[in-house]
Amino acid sequence: MLFVATVYYVKFPEMSRKQAESSSKERQEGKTDPGASRHGNFINYYQFHPAEERVRQLPCGVWRSSHPDRKYVVLDIGCNAGDLTFALHDFLESALSVDQPKEICLLGVDLDPILIERARERNRRPDRIIFECLDFLDEDRNRTLAKYLRRFEKSRFDVVFCFSVVMWIHLNHGDEGLVKFLQKVCSITDMVVVEPQLWKCYRNASRRLRRLKGEEFPLLKTLKFTGDLTMHIERILTESCNFRKVTVTGENEWKRRLLIYERT
Numbered sequence: 001m002l003f004v005a006t007v008y009y010v011k012f013p014e015m016s017r018k019q020a021e022s023s024s025k026e027r028q029e030g031k032t033d034p035g036a037s038r039h040g041n042f043i044n045y046y047q048f049h050p051a052e053e054r055v056r057q058l059p060c061g062v063w064r065s066s067h068p069d070r071k072y073v074v075l076d077i078g079c080n081a082g083d084l085t086f087a088l089h090d091f092l093e094s095a096l097s098v099d100q101p102k103e104i105c106l107l108g109v110d111l112d113p114i115l116i117e118r119a120r121e122r123n124r125r126p127d128r129i130i131f132e133c134l135d136f137l138d139e140d141r142n143r144t145l146a147k148y149l150r151r152f153e154k155s156r157f158d159v160v161f162c163f164s165v166v167m168w169i170h171l172n173h174g175d176e177g178l179v180k181f182l183q184k185v186c187s188i189t190d191m192v193v194v195e196p197q198l199w200k201c202y203r204n205a206s207r208r209l210r211r212l213k214g215e216e217f218p219l220l221k222t223l224k225f226t227g228d229l230t231m232h233i234e235r236i237l238t239e240s241c242n243f244r245k246v247t248v249t250g251e252n253e254w255k256r257r258l259l260i261y262e263r264t
């Protein structure tokens with residue numbers, strides 16, 4: 001077992017040893033490898049990316065609401081099994097309590113029905129957090145999002161979080177899909193938080209999909225937004241979405257920054 005895990009670790013150096021050991025175990029048991037996925041819908045993602053560490057990167061004091069008298073309404077796109085969604089709820093509750101105590105209401109969406117089922121089963125705040133299965137690139141999302149916002153008499157979310165989801169949108173829908181995604185996100189929110197993945201993650205995702213499932217991302221070779229994804233995303237947010245920068249955080253341990261932008 002140690003040998004198999006070591007081979008895995010050498011093959012996928014960006015995985016932690018713990019992740020490599022788990023991968024090799026799952027493969028020996030005939031389960032799907034968690035390192036190969038078409039949409040980033042890894043079933044045990046939070047075993048390797050603890051949610052609490054991720055929210056530590058978020059600044060306090062930037063979370064404004066255009067309706068200070070109403071609830072603070074949040075969308076988490078690509079919520080996976082919900083761990084980060086729960087941590088975001090708790091973070092915002094304490095961040096907003098300093099000068100404008102508010103009820104935080106959060107909608108987590110993901111295209112994977114199994115992950116949504118998991119998130120619902122483990123939901124410890126069903127009064128504040130709900131999960132819906134939808135593909136954010138699908139027009140059908142509008143009905144679900146509009147229905148949710150209506151509950152709070154709002155036409156837009158206060159903030160939309162896009163953590164580690166943009167690369168999967170980009171790989172599956174190309175440059176045009178990425179621009180459409182960000183334009184749609186900005187059209188339904190006053191503030192957006194994007195965690196772009198590094199270009200090396202694109203190559204790794206593609207290599208794993210090819211090696212482990214014999215599949216490709218057909219649009220990868222057509223992409224013109226390559227290299228520094230942060231720069232491309234910032235340009236789309238300012239030039240195509242008319243949003244302005246609130247702040248960009250320092251890098252976390254995987255060298256990822258959070259881009260925080262708002263409606264002008």
Ligand SMILES: C[S@@+](CC[C@H](N)C(=O)[O-])C[C@H]1O[C@@H](n2cnc3c(N)ncnc32)[C@H](O)[C@@H]1O
Binds near residue numbers: 042049109112165
């Ligand atoms: C790598 S995980 C990141 C999970 C979480 N956002 C985080 O950072 O902890 C990416 C998630 O995005 C979801 N996803 C990918 N494309 C999506 C889409 N078009 N619509 C909704 N969810 C999507 C995947 O199913 C997966 O659960």
